[in-house]
Amino acid sequence: MTASGLDWLDLRVADDPHPRRFSSEASLRAYLLKVERLSPDAVMDLLAHGELSPPAVRREYRVDRLAPAPRTP
Numbered sequence: 001m002t003a004s005g006l007d008w009l010d011l012r013v014a015d016d017p018h019p020r021r022f023s024s025e026a027s028l029r030a031y032l033l034k035v036e037r038l039s040p041d042a043v044m045d046l047l048a049h050g051e052l053s054p055p056a057v058r059r060e061y062r063v064d065r066l067a068p069a070p071r072t073p
Contacts (some may be wrong), residue, residue: 008066014059028063036061 009028010019013036022028025047032043038057046052046061053060 010064010066012062012064014061019064032061 007024009022009025011022011028011031012019020031022031029043029047032038032046033040038046038061042052042057045056046063050064051060051062
Protein backbone atom coordinates (compact mmCIF):
# COMPACT_ATOMS: atom_id res chain seq x y z
CA MET A 1 0.00 0.00 0.00
CA THR A 2 1.32 3.42 -0.90
CA ALA A 3 1.24 6.63 1.09
CA SER A 4 -2.00 7.58 -0.66
CA GLY A 5 -3.57 4.39 0.67
CA LEU A 6 -4.10 2.47 -2.57
CA ASP A 7 -1.94 0.52 -5.00
CA TRP A 8 -3.72 1.03 -8.32
CA LEU A 9 -3.22 -1.60 -11.01
CA ASP A 10 -4.26 -1.56 -14.66
CA LEU A 11 -5.02 -4.85 -16.36
CA ARG A 12 -4.60 -4.86 -20.12
CA VAL A 13 -6.13 -7.80 -21.97
CA ALA A 14 -5.03 -8.70 -25.51
CA ASP A 15 -5.71 -5.81 -27.94
CA ASP A 16 -8.35 -4.07 -25.81
CA PRO A 17 -7.29 -0.40 -25.66
CA HIS A 18 -9.19 0.18 -22.41
CA PRO A 19 -7.48 -1.11 -19.27
CA ARG A 20 -9.47 -2.39 -16.34
CA ARG A 21 -8.39 -0.58 -13.15
CA PHE A 22 -8.18 -2.23 -9.73
CA SER A 23 -7.47 -0.75 -6.32
CA SER A 24 -5.57 -3.76 -4.97
CA GLU A 25 -4.00 -7.06 -5.90
CA ALA A 26 -6.81 -8.80 -4.03
CA SER A 27 -9.52 -7.25 -6.21
CA LEU A 28 -7.49 -7.96 -9.36
CA ARG A 29 -6.92 -11.57 -8.26
CA ALA A 30 -10.66 -12.07 -7.67
CA TYR A 31 -11.47 -10.65 -11.11
CA LEU A 32 -8.89 -12.84 -12.86
CA LEU A 33 -10.16 -15.98 -11.16
CA LYS A 34 -13.88 -15.32 -11.55
CA VAL A 35 -14.28 -13.31 -14.78
CA GLU A 36 -11.21 -14.21 -16.83
CA ARG A 37 -11.28 -17.75 -15.39
CA LEU A 38 -7.51 -18.03 -15.06
CA SER A 39 -6.03 -20.77 -12.93
CA PRO A 40 -4.60 -19.80 -9.53
CA ASP A 41 -1.10 -20.62 -10.87
CA ALA A 42 -1.61 -18.35 -13.89
CA VAL A 43 -2.79 -15.51 -11.63
CA MET A 44 0.30 -15.91 -9.42
CA ASP A 45 2.57 -15.83 -12.48
CA LEU A 46 0.84 -12.74 -13.89
CA LEU A 47 1.09 -10.84 -10.61
CA ALA A 48 4.72 -11.86 -10.11
CA HIS A 49 5.94 -11.08 -13.63
CA GLY A 50 3.46 -8.49 -14.91
CA GLU A 51 2.82 -10.34 -18.19
CA LEU A 52 1.32 -13.62 -19.31
CA SER A 53 0.71 -14.77 -22.86
CA PRO A 54 -0.19 -17.83 -24.91
CA PRO A 55 0.32 -20.76 -24.75
CA ALA A 56 0.12 -20.42 -20.95
CA VAL A 57 -3.25 -18.62 -21.29
CA ARG A 58 -5.64 -18.07 -24.19
CA ARG A 59 -5.11 -14.28 -24.39
CA GLU A 60 -2.28 -11.93 -23.54
CA TYR A 61 -2.47 -10.19 -20.15
CA ARG A 62 -0.37 -7.35 -18.76
CA VAL A 63 -0.52 -5.66 -15.36
CA ASP A 64 0.78 -2.12 -14.93
CA ARG A 65 1.32 -0.73 -11.44
CA LEU A 66 0.44 2.94 -11.37
CA ALA A 67 2.45 5.49 -9.48
CA PRO A 68 0.38 7.25 -6.85
CA ALA A 69 -0.61 10.85 -7.47
CA PRO A 70 1.52 13.35 -5.55
CA ARG A 71 -0.01 14.39 -2.25
CA THR A 72 -0.80 18.07 -1.86
CA PRO A 73 -0.32 19.81 1.47
